[in-house]
Amino acid sequence: MEPSEVDETLESHGTEIGQRTNSLTRLWEWVLVDGNRVLIATLLSVAVFVLFLFLNEVGIIAFVNDDSTTRLAGGMIAGTFSLVTLVVSINQLILSREFAAAGEARDQLEGVMEFRRDVEGEATVPAAPASPTGLLELLVETIHYRAHALAETVADNEGGEFAELVAKYANTVGESTGRVEDTLERTRFGTFTALSAAIGYDDAWQVYAARHLRGSRRDSLSDETLAAFDELIDALQLFNVAREHFKTTYLQRELTQFSQLTIYAGVPAIISAMLIGFIYADFGGPNISVALLPYVVSALVAVVVSPLALLAAYILRTATVARRTASVGPMLPQKDPEAGPFDVSYDEGDE
Template identity: 65%
Template sequence: MAAPEADEALESYGTDMGQRTNSLTRVREWLLVDGDRLLVAALISLGVFVFFVLLNELGLISFVNDDSITRLAGGMIAGTFSLVTLVVSINQLILSQEFASADDARTQIEGVLSFRTDVSDTADAPAPPASPAAFLELLAESIYSSASTLSESAAGHENENLETLIGQFTQSVFESSDRLDDTLEHSELDAFTALSAAIGYNAPWQLYVARQLRNRHEDELSDESTGALDDLIDDLTLFATAREHFKTTYLQRELTRFSQLTIYTGVPAILAAMLIGFIYADFGGASMTIAYLPYVVSALVAVVVAPLALLAAYILRTASVTRRTASVGPMMPQKEPDSGPFSTSGSEELE
């Protein structure tokens, strides 16, 4: 059945990473989420270099005062040491979560195997794929199939309002599933791409609507429609669970990689700060021609801020991912109390 377009009542009022309508939004998404973190950090460091050179060209700052520069170099060394120490502490905290006894490890493995069995039964597949992208594709196909069954079974229902609402809901599911499938098929299939696609799929909202339809209209729905709704609820629940699992795994790996990169850049940053001090260590002032001094010092400052640039790049992504997946199941903190197709009271009437 060709379901009608979803109206505002079925909008989630949440973030959808699959819909980016203008260049500014795409740039923001690239900076916050999509862009390679090393490239984002490099651009931040390059921006610092250009910023100091530009201020020097405008005459707003000067690099001839050796006392001010050496004090700045000392502060940068202390700040870099503090940042590296903080990152090492974060790394130790992450590692502490990986320690487990044999019994805990066995329980965790059994939980993963049980979850994969549930997915296999729901998606009618011999065994779910090991790849996160393929795993999500399998769940998306199962969601699409359940929504198709629901749409077909509700066609011609005597309650036209209910038929329209189901049509709008299933159309929203179709569009989200197609967008997810397109993202996974035409993107580089790494772990973050799969997680990004899962974030863009608004499973919590769809789960909320499906449960509302199931509980409010159980007496009006046919057995086929009720079964399709139950299957859809199971599919969406498994999808949300998979998303949380991939998110946890990704954040652990991302923060560990950030710790490694901070150590790698921390040593050059400290050496660069020390070099700034040595350049101005001569009693006669800077030991370099004044014409090259602004560019050399600005470049060394850019190296010094590299660990801070990495911190900004990684925190932007991890904070964005965590914020966009803050809701668990149909509990959506971004949703307005009176928004959506269902009354917040106990009434059975549609708004």
């Protein structure tokens, strides 16, 4: 059966980050998760510069009142200091997770090694790949293989409508794994594209669907079919664990980079705010030409807000990732209560 023959009722009802239906959605996804954070922060600062020039041009604001401008500069200095202090606190929180006694470090290492042994056993490879993207790609390939092996096993042992339904489910899994595989092959860990592909893979729904299909015919299924279901579910659960681990690792690196960049931008921001005050320090008014004043002050304000722009850019991504991966396993808070292919209710006939 071709992948295009997937039944609509078996399509994913969870969150597929990779599916963008129109240009506006793609742009919004780029701003939220895909876009380079430094570039987005730069665009926000440039937007502030353009906005201030526009407001001055139409007469909504002016730059000739030295009293209001110097008060604004003082407020910006205080705000920038507060933001830098907040970033230092975030950095301390990240560092606190890096400190561990020998016993804790040994337990963490043993947990990682046990997980890698599980992956090696499930994928039947001598050793799991060292790179995160390689490990994710191996698990995706394993899921793909297990899904089609399940469809073949059901076709050989069960037949009928149930075999057709499982084949459609396997095709749905194959389409999802194909999308993730294509993305992972072109990326490396350290770029957000790899993590985005892993987050976009809807393993939670696939676990739910597999467990429902198995449970609906548990008493009549052969041992081979039950084993094939279990192998697929185990592979999906390993992928979920791997994604959560790498998501945590990536976000730690992301927030560390955010802390560094905010410190780098914080010093110029404070100096720029001080320069705004010095420009208006003369008793005779601004020290530069009135014609140049809007451009100079707007540029300095854009530099002052650069730490805030960085904060907005990074928080947009981390908050979006956290919201879209808020649940672990087949719990789908994003799913509409009435959505989904299965009608699950209490069966009085079982009493």
